[in-house]
Amino acid sequence: MSADRPEDADALAPSPDRAGLRTDAIYLVVVALVAFRQLCNSMGTSPTIWEDTLIENLYVRDCLVDNHCTAVGAGATVGIFHSAGYLHWRSLLHAVGLHANGTFLTFHVLNALGVGLVAVAARRIAGPVAAALAVLIMVAGNGVPTQLNVISDVAPVPFLGAVFLLLAQTATARPTRATTVALGLLCGVMLNFYATGLLCGVSAVIVTLRFPKDRWKHTALVMAAFVVSTFVLSPLTWLVDLRIVLTRHIGHSPGMMNRLPLLEIPLAALSALALLLWGVSALWPPLRRRLDVVAAVILPLFVPVLAGYLRGSLDVQDKYFAHVVAAIAVGVGAGAMLPLNAAARWALGRLETRFPSRKAGIDRFSAMVRRSQALALPLAALLVFAGFNEPADTIEHLSYSYADVLSTARYLARARGWTSGQAQLGLLTPDELARRAAIRWATGWRASGTTSGLEHAYMLKMPVSDVLMQLPTGAEVVRRAADGRTVVVSTCSWIDWTAFRACTRRGDAPETCMDTALPIRNDGHQDYSEGIPGMPNPDGRDLSRQTLTLHFPLHPRPECPVTRVVMPRLPLLCPGVIASVDGVPATIEDSGRRVLLRYDTRPGAPQPRELAISWELGVPACWNQFRGHPPFFIEGDPDAVPFIERMIDPGPGAAEGPP
Amino acid sequence: MRLRTPLAVLGCIASLAVAVQAQDPTPYRGPPVLPPHAGPPAPPPAPLPEGQSPAPPPPLPEGQAPPPPPPLDQNVPMEAMTISRATAMTVGGLESLVILGAAWLAFFGAPRRRDDQR
DSSP: TTTTTTTHHHHHOOOOOOOHHHHHHHHHHHHHHHHHHHHHHHHHHSSBHHHHHHHHHHHHHHHHHHHEEEEEEEOOOOOOOOOOHHHHHHHHHHTTOOOOHHHHHHHHHHHHHHHHHHHHHHHHHHHHHHHEEEEHHHHHHSSGGGGSSOSEEEEEEEEHHHHHHHHHHHHHHHHOOOHHHHHHHHHHHHHHHHHTTHHHHHHHHHHHHOSSSHHHHHHHHHHHHHHHHHHHOOOOHHHHHHHHHHOOSSSOOOOOOOOOGGGHHHHHHHHHHHHHHHHHHTTSSSHHHHHHHHHHHHHHHHHHHHHHHHHHHHOOOOOGGGGGGHHHHHHHHHHHHHHHHHHHHHHHHHHHHHHHGGGHHHHHHHHHHHHHHHHHHHHHHHHHHHTTTTTOOGGGGGGGBBBHHHHHHHHHHHHHBBBBBHHEEEEEEEHHHHHHHHHHOOOOOOOOOOOOOOOOOEEEEGGGGTSSSOOOTEEEEEHHOOOOOOEEEEEESSSTTSEEEEEEOOSSSOOOEEEOOOOSSTTTTTHHHHHTSSSSSTTTTTTTEEEEEEEEEEBBBBBOOOEEOOOOOOOOOOEEEEEEEESSSOOBTTTEEEEEEEEOOOOOOOOOOOEEEEEESBTTTTTTTSSSSSSOOEEEOOHHHHHHHHHHHSSTTTTTTTO | OOOHHHHHHHHHHHHHHHHHHOOOSSOOOOOOOOOOOOSOOOOOOOOSSSSSSSOOOOOOOOOOOOOOOOOOOOSSSGGEEEEEEHHHHHHHHHHHHHHHHHHHHHHOSSOOOOOOOO
């Protein structure tokens, strides 16, 4: 069968007619609505705090405030620069008034539309049941693995991948110059959003090479559109990357590898399944051609990912599959249904031939089956609406969101008159990124005010299971959400963060010490570039094994007569120990994890003078976890400290932790 | 025809937005409003390994740091490579137009020309 005949073009992917468009529109709207609700339920309506978002915010701020917009983009873990186009797009969203939550909900809307487009794509290939299956797979595959819970350059990619897939199908069904150019331009945009967009360009070329006619003309056109749009949107990114590629090794360093077996990565396994179904359908060429576009999208990613995995130079992650998740969904949904539909048609034909007297009954049965297929999508929509894949109550649910840090900032500004500078001195939380986000991202801090190194507040997340717990004096719930409560605990303290001494010792070398303080800075770049004087480098890249000891002069006083210090043990927290207490004899308990200190009210009585806390840096428990800021510990009022400890470490076994 | 009209409208809106952005001297109103840099900022580090649970580092000898990565380019620092806000907004607007146009074409298909009907 030649592929040059018009009927073959239709076999590749049917072109929508007027009636089909009406059905498609219904599919798109219904699916997008339930997918949007599902995304809001499972991913929240406020972005989770994420390192990449905070770095992006610096670029957006530089662009909008200082008129210095990056021309090369952000660094990727594989060693190149990318995402400049995405950063410009994010800056545009911000400039038109879509700030943190607005941008996040925009991503939700787009990705919900992406699920709708997947339903349309699968329906056009293999009917309503395939559409329903594809919707379920797309919804299950999207989410935290494709970073839909945060603002990042990956988050809009599943939507872009869905647009690309449907456009490739449409272009294949009826090639025109407009659709071919649009394919190339879209790939250029995708590449400037996220580096895997390069593989979209390869997919676009494969798609045009499969066109039934004028394939070389269309291939040249799509390549030209892709190259020109890629370069025009951010020329310096690609000049710099070209230089990098030509001069150094690209890939993950061995220290960054998590090395999960490839098929234990859900989207990698689903990609393999989609390709397997495409291969199986090759036994019946008309079916295979219907899945060719899907394979053309998945293969250019899957092959290099597999090669990188086998060579050990790539830490394969679900997010790399973000632009093919739509193709995976359609590939599995349609790949499963096409052979089934064909087999059913064949069986009914055989029955009609064998039992011609029962043709009417067979026709009725066949019509009934066709009608019942229309129920597939409502059923899938119902499952999505009911949240069939919403995650269980995991640690992800207890991570901090923008809404948490915003509520905290507004509360502390209103109730205690805090400025951003005071927050830099006194806001404490076990999540260092949340602390930075509260200072750098949240609005609502007072513009001016006094600062005190002795004024502290802890920002905590309370799990749903603990919402009935009695709050100690000084604690306030500042945000109530379905996943828990955000609590701010104000407590008196003996530690003044404006004056302490930092000492480091490497191996047998003598200890070096420096008097230092938590700096108050207006520029978020300095969080990364300068750190705290006397403390090891903040980015951890030259973090050698060493002992960090912080010596805190203590400030006992009558209005704050007792203080308790606890060194918590949490998975992402450097474990420290209380090394010593000067001034009075003190019992340090629990292998250096706890001490209780009292102010002696007798005139002239000796008082606790100094507290020393040590951390081993550069060891597996404290490597990336160390961000240049003093690692978190709890110090304060004896009523507040046990509450804080319970909030951050609710698990019975977790409290023990590694020694 | 049905494609040209919405694209023209979108183009006009985007051009207007870009023109307003380019002319508007008001600084950006979003958070956080910070004073200008005291000096050229250093580039932020590459993002950490994803997944909230970074792999442990290879063991290092006590007191020894791993070699720093080679400098990317001694002559042209990354932070010096910037474009203006108006240009960035224009790029963002163009990208939005391409995405919208591609989505439109994907859903509706290209408009049929008379020679397509044969």
